[in-house]
Amino acid sequence: MVIAYHAIFTTYGTWLPNDPRGSYSKAVYNEELQALGDVLYGRQMPQPDGHTLRRFRTVAVPTLSRPPYYINDATRPLVGAAFGEEIDARGLKGAECAIMNDHVHIILLRSTYRIEYLVNQLKGAGTRALGKTLTPWTRGGWKVFLDDTGGLAAAIEYVRANPPAAGLPPQHWDFVKLVTYDDVL
16 A cells, blocks of 8 residues: 655756656657657666766757756745645645755655645645746656555655755755654554
8 A cells, every 4th residue: 555655856957858867758759859869768877977967958958948947045945835835735744855956856645635636736836936937847757656664764765865965955844744653554
């Protein structure tokens, strides 16, 4: 039985389908972007060096319909507060969250809502909080269904470690609560 969801979603233009780091996209729909290479499905190992990634982005970004969107130290609290309001309004339990510069990791305990719906609601709340008319998020995202407490604990640690691994300070959000065994039963 699913006890929690680990959802990952990116900001617009920051992780493209044919990114040299790999992606979980199935196709590239932008013809100009497609000309730069095929989808590299899954996380690529080894990861490309900085020069390769910068070269790809230099050529890829002009093919986009608008500039990529990056979350920064000024906008991160706005997004976090909007996520918190949405989570509280729906009576959800947040187990962990990392709002990175170009993507979000969020772990929510199972609820009556589908995770795809919740991700769309979080994106909408974040968009409104940022005062954007065009969404700063990409369509869709990824989800991992967590079905045991060991997997949940590992996912929480992974998400918690993301900001420091990227050179950001640890993150603490009011909507993230300590998860107990009773919460997931």
